Amino acid sequence: MKRIFAFSLRNLKELLRDPLSYIFCLGFPLVMLCIMTIVNSSIPEEAHMTLFNIENLSCGIAVFGLSFVMLFTCLNVSKDRSGAFLVRLYASTMRSSDFIAGYMLPCLVLSVLQMLVTFIASMITASIVGSSAVRVGGSLLAMLTLIPGAVFFIAAGLLFGSLFNEKAAPGLCSIIISLAALLGGVWFDCESAGGILFDICRVLPFYHCVKAARMAMALEFNGLSVHLLISSGYAIVFAVLAAVVFRSKMRADLA
Amino acid sequence: MNSLDLSVEEGELFSLLGVNGAGKTTTIRMLTCLSSPTAGEAFICGHSTSKESSEVKKIVGISPQDTAVAGNLTVRENLELMAGIYGFDKAGTARRIADMTKLFRLDEVLDSRAKTLSGGWKRKLSIAMALISEPKVLFLDEPTLGLDVLARRELWSAVNSLKGKITIILTTHYMEEAEQLSDRIAIMVGGRICASGTLEELERQSGETGLENAFVKIAEQAGGAES
Numbered sequence: 001m002k003r004i005f006a007f008s009l010r011n012l013k014e015l016l017r018d019p020l021s022y023i024f025c026l027g028f029p030l031v032m033l034c035i036m037t038i039v040n041s042s043i044p045e046e047a048h049m050t051l052f053n054i055e056n057l058s059c060g061i062a063v064f065g066l067s068f069v070m071l072f073t074c075l076n077v078s079k080d081r082s083g084a085f086l087v088r089l090y091a092s093t094m095r096s097s098d099f100i101a102g103y104m105l106p107c108l109v110l111s112v113l114q115m116l117v118t119f120i121a122s123m124i125t126a127s128i129v130g131s132s133a134v135r136v137g138g139s140l141l142a143m144l145t146l147i148p149g150a151v152f153f154i155a156a157g158l159l160f161g162s163l164f165n166e167k168a169a170p171g172l173c174s175i176i177i178s179l180a181a182l183l184g185g186v187w188f189d190c191e192s193a194g195g196i197l198f199d200i201c202r203v204l205p206f207y208h209c210v211k212a213a214r215m216a217m218a219l220e221f222n223g224l225s226v227h228l229l230i231s232s233g234y235a236i237v238f239a240v241l242a243a244v245v246f247r248s249k250m251r252a253d254l255a
Numbered sequence: 256m257n258s259l260d261l262s263v264e265e266g267e268l269f270s271l272l273g274v275n276g277a278g279k280t281t282t283i284r285m286l287t288c289l290s291s292p293t294a295g296e297a298f299i300c301g302h303s304t305s306k307e308s309s310e311v312k313k314i315v316g317i318s319p320q321d322t323a324v325a326g327n328l329t330v331r332e333n334l335e336l337m338a339g340i341y342g343f344d345k346a347g348t349a350r351r352i353a354d355m356t357k358l359f360r361l362d363e364v365l366d367s368r369a370k371t372l373s374g375g376w377k378r379k380l381s382i383a384m385a386l387i388s389e390p391k392v393l394f395l396d397e398p399t400l401g402l403d404v405l406a407r408r409e410l411w412s413a414v415n416s417l418k419g420k421i422t423i424i425l426t427t428h429y430m431e432e433a434e435q436l437s438d439r440i441a442i443m444v445g446g447r448i449c450a451s452g453t454l455e456e457l458e459r460q461s462g463e464t465g466l467e468n469a470f471v472k473i474a475e476q477a478g479g480a481e482s
Contacts, residue, residue: 003340
């Protein structure tokens with residue numbers, strides 16, 4: 001445990017001392033929250049467009065923010081792999097499980113902090129626009145339902161960081177971030193779109209993460225478990241895959 | 256690597272001297288369990304590097320060729336990280352940081368981030384990180400590569416102060432460094448050890464005076480000078 005704690009603390013400090021973490025993980029999602037709230041206020045009620053209502057927007061933005069945690073996990077791992085720092089740690093008493101836990105735990109802390117900030121900002125925004133749809137209980141439940149999504153994004157970051165170098169990995173993560181926003185129904189109503197597009201959304205985890213959070217926020221529990229199960233399944237599969245790939249890469253480095 | 260056969264005494268400072276690509280770093284990687292040999296076996300304090308790697312890892316420290324420090328952490332935090340990994344408690348960590356600070360005169364940079372340090376300070380920190388776990392054997396892979404003459408001399412003085420207290424295996428291609436620091440020197444060419452012994456023994460073996468002349472003669476005889 002001491003090894004995991006020491007390595008987690010180092011990774012947490014690395015993340016918190018990178019100004020880009022604040023810009024992308026907190027600043028950018030919060031700016032989007034403000035912009036889309038302004039956009040929403042310009043949409044006439046007759047349009048029956050509820051996607052950008054603060055209770056829906058906050059959940060979408062929270063998932064959008066989590067996708068940036070993937071980018072930072074990926075960057076952290078790929079940067080470490082490209083330098084000599086990991087060589088020193090490979091020669092130490094650290095085991096592959098210590099590395100995996102040490103990379104994932106601080107990112108989970110960062111994810112929870114990010115969700116907290118997003119939902120607090122959403123509650124403030126809701127009080128400004130006169131909405132009562134963002135409640136403390138609903139926000140806390142939404143945060144809980146987003147934990148599998150956070151694990152999924154962190155595991156994906158660890159996986160891509162293990163597979164690709166620090167030049168290729170961010171590019172790939174940017175594609176996933178765009179896909180997550182698009183196919184998760186953050187910026188458009190994929191349910192209304194229907195057809196093949198909605199089928200694709202339902203196959204991928206992003207829509208289920210956003211949907212589970214929105215249902216929890218609205219305290220609608222009927223059907224919530226399906227979305228939660230799918231996002232949890234993706235989280236487990238990606239966590240196992242990331243652990244296996246990281247371990248095999250470490251073994252290859254030590255061969 | 257081919258037919259590598261060497262033994263190092265406890266407390267000795269043993270240098271592996273060779274041109275680029277001679278196999279010095281590969282030797283260190285195998286001895287620190289970072290690479291596996293295709294054949295043969297190595298023992299560190301009686302522990303096999305292939306069968307008892309976890310035991311070996313507890314008693315060795317390595318300062319890799321490239322600066323292996325966490326750039327966004329301060330010098331103190333880098334040392335705390337390594338102490339934490341090796342299971343030191345709070346008091347033990349504080350004691351070892353104090354020891355390393357004294358040995359490498361790190362006081363003035365203790366709270367500076369590693370990425371802001373000069374090459375010399377980074378190298379000192381790298382060695383301090385390798386030493387903080389109180390290893391029995393310390394591997395220094397080209398510790399003064401790319402350092403200016405003053406930083407190099409300062410590092411030599413720190414390494415010299417460790418002589419006799421800990422076994423050190425050092426790789427270098429600087430003749431002066433090997434001459435100044437080593438108890439014994441092995442000359443590596445093309446993945447093999449062509450000669451080993453004290454400076455006097457190498458001079459006698461080659462019939463030349465001075466390490467540089469002895470090295471060139473031995474390397475040429477081994478047919479590896481051009482590599």
